Amino acid sequence: MTITYSCIANGRAVLAELALTGGSYQEAVATVLKLVLLRAEPKTIMQMGSFVYHTLFIDGITYLCATDNALDTITPSAFLKNVSDTFLRNPLMSQEHFSPSNAVATDFQQVLGKYMMKYNNNQDGSSISTLRSQVTDVKNIMSQNIDEILESENRLNIFTDRTNDLQTTAKESQKTRKILRRIWWKHCRKIVVITVVVLLLIIIILLSTNVIPT
Structure with missing residues (x-):
């Protein structure tokens, strides 16, 4: 520029x-x-x-x-x-x-x-510095989101263990597993969305600083 x-x-x-x-x-x-x-x-x-x-x-x-x-x-x-x-x-x-x-x-x-x-x-120098700062910010946000997801997974595992102990019938057990499975896939989709957004941000930043020639 x-x-x-x-x-x-x-x-x-x-x-x-x-x-x-x-x-x-x-x-x-x-x-x-x-x-x-x-x-x-x-x-x-x-x-x-x-x-x-x-x-x-x-x-x-x-x-x-x-x-x-x-x-x-x-x-x-x-x-x-x-x-x-x-x-x-x-x-x-x-x-x-x-x-x-x-x-x-x-x-x-x-x-x-x-x-x-x-x-x-x-x-050039300021763009590289800005790029590094923006990439670091994105990495930090992504790490925080992944930590939250892992923490949620741990809570789900604990909940699953307790639920299994309390299940009294096969029907209740099956229903509980379906609910937990939906919650788990919801978090998986969140990880995918975060990853895609981060990749797009990095590509846009690289293009804006001419690191990747257009």
Whole structure:
């Protein structure tokens, strides 16, 4: 994933922007900024043409970046958070009039370039780190679920032993075994579902980090 374009806008007026690749972003950016103002949502993700536009909306200011990959949402989110923190710390933000012609626009073009290069260069390492963290979380959840299932199985075994001691007729014994068998198959299906979900999550994570080429 590469951040190809970013900008800071006050309403629909772009205050500072930078594109690392050729092409026209203005039309798509104008549409995105309009939708952000209409929705007034803190974060949005929109597909426009071949690019995905991520936005962060804070106090009327929109921080926007375009990427060439829809799967990675962590890197753009971190990029926009860094840019917004830097922008809000600037003393010129306290001025009532802030326009693209202001000298600070040039300064923030450099800020955008610095963060774009940082996140584009470091995305492989951060993706691997994120992948490891997500795989570890999935493994922990799976282990917890399996432990719960095994614990349930132990309780079922104890219940079965006690039931066998209390059975008085063949009919009651048969009915009890059927009930226990249904409970056991229910837990077996749960294990299968958990395993399939974990495998799908790992495959999606590997695809999103380009570990498995698409």
